[in-house]
Amino acid sequence: IAMSRRNLLLLSNSKNHDSVYLSHVRQLLPNFFGSSVKTVTFVPYALPDCDSYTSYVRDAFAEMGINVKGVHEGNALENIKQAEAIYIGGGNTFLLLKNLYEQKLVEEIRKRVLTDGIPYMGSSAGSNVATVAINTTNDMPIVFPPTFDALQLVPFHINPHYIDPNPDSTHMGESRVDRINEYHEVADTPVLGIREGGFVKVEGNKMTLLGNSARLFRKGKDAVECAKDSDLSYLLTE
Amino acid sequence: IAMSRRNLLLLSNSKNHDSVYLSHVRQLLPNFFGSSVKTVTFVPYALPDCDSYTSYVRDAFAEMGINVKGVHEGNALENIKQAEAIYIGGGNTFLLLKNLYEQKLVEEIRKRVLTDGIPYMGSSAGSNVATVAINTTNDMPIVFPPTFDALQLVPFHINPHYIDPNPDSTHMGESRVDRINEYHEVADTPVLGIREGGFVKVEGNKMTLLGNSARLFRKGKDAVECAKDSDLSYLLTE
Numbered sequence: 197i198a199m200s201r202r203n204l205l206l207l208s209n210s211k212n213h214d215s216v217y218l219s220h221v222r223q224l225l226p227n228f229f230g231s232s233v234k235t236v237t238f239v240p241y242a243l244p245d246c247d248s249y250t251s252y253v254r255d256a257f258a259e260m261g262i263n264v265k266g267v268h269e270g271n272a273l274e275n276i277k278q279a280e281a282i283y284i285g286g287g288n289t290f291l292l293l294k295n296l297y298e299q300k301l302v303e304e305i306r307k308r309v310l311t312d313g314i315p316y317m318g319s320s321a322g323s324n325v326a327t328v329a330i331n332t333t334n335d336m337p338i339v340f341p342p343t344f345d346a347l348q349l350v351p352f353h354i355n356p357h358y359i360d361p362n363p364d365s366t367h368m369g370e371s372r373v374d375r376i377n378e379y380h381e382v383a384d385t386p387v388l389g390i391r392e393g394g395f396v397k398v399e400g401n402k403m404t405l406l407g408n409s410a411r412l413f414r415k416g417k418d419a420v421e422c423a424k425d426s427d428l429s430y431l432l433t434e
Numbered sequence: 435i436a437m438s439r440r441n442l443l444l445l446s447n448s449k450n451h452d453s454v455y456l457s458h459v460r461q462l463l464p465n466f467f468g469s470s471v472k473t474v475t476f477v478p479y480a481l482p483d484c485d486s487y488t489s490y491v492r493d494a495f496a497e498m499g500i501n502v503k504g505v506h507e508g509n510a511l512e513n514i515k516q517a518e519a520i521y522i523g524g525g526n527t528f529l530l531l532k533n534l535y536e537q538k539l540v541e542e543i544r545k546r547v548l549t550d551g552i553p554y555m556g557s558s559a560g561s562n563v564a565t566v567a568i569n570t571t572n573d574m575p576i577v578f579p580p581t582f583d584a585l586q587l588v589p590f591h592i593n594p595h596y597i598d599p600n601p602d603s604t605h606m607g608e609s610r611v612d613r614i615n616e617y618h619e620v621a622d623t624p625v626l627g628i629r630e631g632g633f634v635k636v637e638g639n640k641m642t643l644l645g646n647s648a649r650l651f652r653k654g655k656d657a658v659e660c661a662k663d664s665d666l667s668y669l670l671t672e
């Protein structure tokens with residue numbers, strides 16, 4: 197599949213400390229979705245209660261003048277086939293991925309985003325599932341999905357809500373860095389740890405980091421600091 | 435299978451802030467394993483390098499006068515069949531569980547511990563796999579195991595390295611409590627969050643919390659504080 201039509205916005209987080217849903221990207225969204233998009237198809241599968249999650253997101257998007265259709269309202273596969281744009285929200289990544297496979301949406305979402313070029317926004321778990329696989333989620337494995345492979349809209353992993361180790365901690369559990377390094381002891385796909393407030397915008401084969409800085413982990417190399425607004429297109433091809 | 439012969443020591447963590455491996459339980463171990471146990475069979479599968487992990491643990495046990503045999507040294511299944519006692523160390527829970535299934539050890543460990551009554555010690559990931567399933571591990575899913583179901587030596591979950599939420603945090607990612615509550619939105623098995631330094635000792639149908647306090651989470655109920663040295667036998671039968 198060609199990647200030249202993809203149009204993605206992958207957020208580390210959706211809810212901010214000011215408690216306003218998506219406050220850090222609201223200004224960008226009308227332009228991201230484009231004037232031809234009247235309705236965004238929302239995928240609430242990362243939380244158990246799809247109706248209340250959709251209602252919450254619908255209210256937030258209404259303030260931006262965008263309609264929301266829950267993918268679970270009617271036939272999910274048909275809703276993806278008809279979607280003008282897709283937004284997959286956060287919650288639990290394992291629950292989300294399991295539901296995507298159970299509803300047989302994985303192939304169709306890939307086709308709509310990569311072939312038809314409809315906009316895809318993901319936040320937190322919705323960004324994890326946009327990548328190669330969910331191996332670098334922070335979530336607990338509360339349900340068992342059929343695989344960890346995900347939508348593969350980009351060829352690397354994201355670690356959302358990335359947080360630096362606390363040098364004063366006496367806790368013996370692994371830091372986020374320890375956990376990502378554990379992954380690179382058994383695999384070699386790069387991991388982009390996006391700090392809260394940060395997100396990547398992908399247009400075809402161009403990728404820009406916005407909103408905050410990030411930390412890039414590659415097997416066998418020192419981690420690299422990526423400044424806000426930097427071009428990360430090389431991660432789409434390496 | 436009857437549970438009356440089980441003899442378990444399930445630790446939240448193995449390495450302490452003083453950096454001395456197993457320092458918080460060393461005094462107990464000769465009595466726990468018993469004078470008839472000359473050699474403990476160590477399962478290093480939670481880390482990628484089994485040889486160096488076994489060598490590290492062998493040195494620590496040598497100081498206690500106990501021999502260590504790595505389960506991977508020779509035929510793993512045969513080593514479990516011959517084991518006088520089993521110790522499964524920490525690392526990554528997904529890697530550990532995948533290796534246990536690949537080496538076809540799950541049934542045999544269950545039989546040796548529950549039917550033959552040989553002592554089983556686990557720490558961190560080794561405690562996670564001793565329970566019903568690994569759903570409440572803190573680890574990243576770095577590899578895909580065939581199931582999350584585990585050794586089922588006890589009928590509840592453990593969350594090792596349990597840590598209370600930091601009320602001053604502005605991080606929007608889930609706290610440990612949030613994650614455990616997410617699990618109880620989709621399932622109802624109790625989760626015992628054992629703070630570092632804490633462990634449970636299970637003798638047949640009696641269970642005691644030692645070393646530190648713990649926090650018990652049950653679906654639809656307020657979390658309960660469990661004091662150090664309290665009797666938690668009710669968790670084995672409810």
Ligand SMILES: [Ca+2]
Nearest residue numbers: 287288289335
């Ligand atoms: Ca989450």
Ligand SMILES: [Ca+2]
Nearest residue numbers: 525526527573
């Ligand atoms: Ca671990």
